[in-house]
Amino acid sequence: MVKTPSVAAGAAAAVAMLLVLVMAFTQTADAKIGVCYGRNGNNLPSEKQVVSLYQSNGIGRMRIYDPDQAALQALRGSNIELILDLPNGSLKSLASDASQWVQTNVVPFASVVNFRCISVGNEVEPSDPNAQYVLPAMQKVRTALNAVNLGRIPVSTAIKFDLLGNSYPPSAGSFSSSAASYITPIINFLKSNGAPLLVNIYPYFSYVGNPTININYALFTSPGTVVTDTGNGLKYQNLFDAMVDSVYAAVARVGAPNLAVVVSESGWPSDGGTAATTDNAATYIKNLINHVKGGTPRKQGGPLETYLFAMFDENQKAAGVEQHFGLFHPNGQPKYQISFN
Known part of the structure; x- marks a missing residue:
């Protein structure tokens, strides 16, 4: 017609x-969901099999904790966005010069691997002797990337939530006095370079460490508001939002109210400790995936980029819950039904 x-x-x-x-x-x-690919196990599938597992499950983002060449090779052409960690043990040497590290681990893959970010160190405590090298190493990696026309790749570091000295109510979030002098120059670097702050957020450990927290608040299953922030009136139905928003508040307090935050780890163990069951792990992960589509009360509109920890149980980690955060068994079968789409 x-x-x-x-x-x-x-x-x-x-x-x-x-x-x-x-x-x-x-x-x-x-939902901008990724999954951390930890490799501290002696029964894990090959790197190529792991990349195929990501693809078959629609997982578009990955974090690895060191520049493993086999993993980087397996990622070639996959279009999976990658957070690549520079391990804590390399911080001192790279604080002097990172050009060779970049030439070895980034340049050969830059056209075939989708680098989301370089994380310079993971959960380095301010009291750690390596802490003094984090910012210099970040600066050297930034310089080395710029020198080979890869300035598009952000450079950051992943911190523990424990760097906050106050997190309640969320609007009062602030870094501890011992952490402020360490993290503030790092945040200034991130702000000036347009890079996000990576933060590992675990409501599980907050729940286990504080007997006044109801498990439903930690698992996203509370039927209504649990916390009303007396500072700004925002209402919280889950602990994850409260933790993330306290980080936003802490970052704003040191002069970076618009700095992006990426949740670089979050998960719930299925065994090995208090409330560590397969049902609880499934509930947390499923609810987290659905929830981060909409951001947080302080930063609405989402999505919030979030990386689940972890792809597999890692049997060479410390005994207890640390061995039981996996979403998949080594044979590639999911530990519980889960959809990443």
Whole structure:
């Protein structure tokens, strides 16, 4: 049938509106979920098998904790976004010069691996002798990347939530006095370079460490508001939001209110300790995936980029819960039913 101009114009407008709605839905529905690929186990599948497992499950983001060459090779052409860690043991040497590290671990893969970020160190405590090398190493990695025209790759570091000295109510979030002098220059570096702060957020450990916290608040299953922030009136139905928003508040307090935050680890163990059951782990992970699509009360509109910990149980980690954070068994079967889409 031949459309009249008015009908054709109306149809074109309808199609355009449909495309806008589809794009809006896609942006809202994209939870920006990744999974950390820890390798402290002697029974894990090959790197190629792991990458295939990510792809077959629709997992579009990965974090690895060292520049393992086999893992980097397996990621070639996969289009999986990668957070690549520079291990804590390398901080001192790279604080002097990171050019060779970048030449070895980034340059050969830059055209075939989708680098999301370089994380210079993971959970380095301010009291750790390596703490003095974190910012210099970040600066050297930034310089080395710029020198080979890879300035598009952000450089950051992953911190523990424990660097906060106060997290309640969330609007009162602040870094401890012992951590402030360590983290503030790092945050200034991130702000000046447009890079996000990576933070490992574990409601599980907060729940276990504080008997006044109800498990439903930690598992996203509370039926209503649990905490009303007396500082700004925001309401919290889950502990994850409260923890993330306290980080936003702490970052704002040191002069970076618009700094992006990436949750670089979050998970719940299925065995080995208090409340560590498969049911609880499944509940937490499923609810987390759905929840981060919408951001937090302080930063609404989401999605919040979040990395689940971890792909597999790691039997060479310390005994207890540390060995039981995996989403998948080594044979590639999920520990519980889960959808990343």
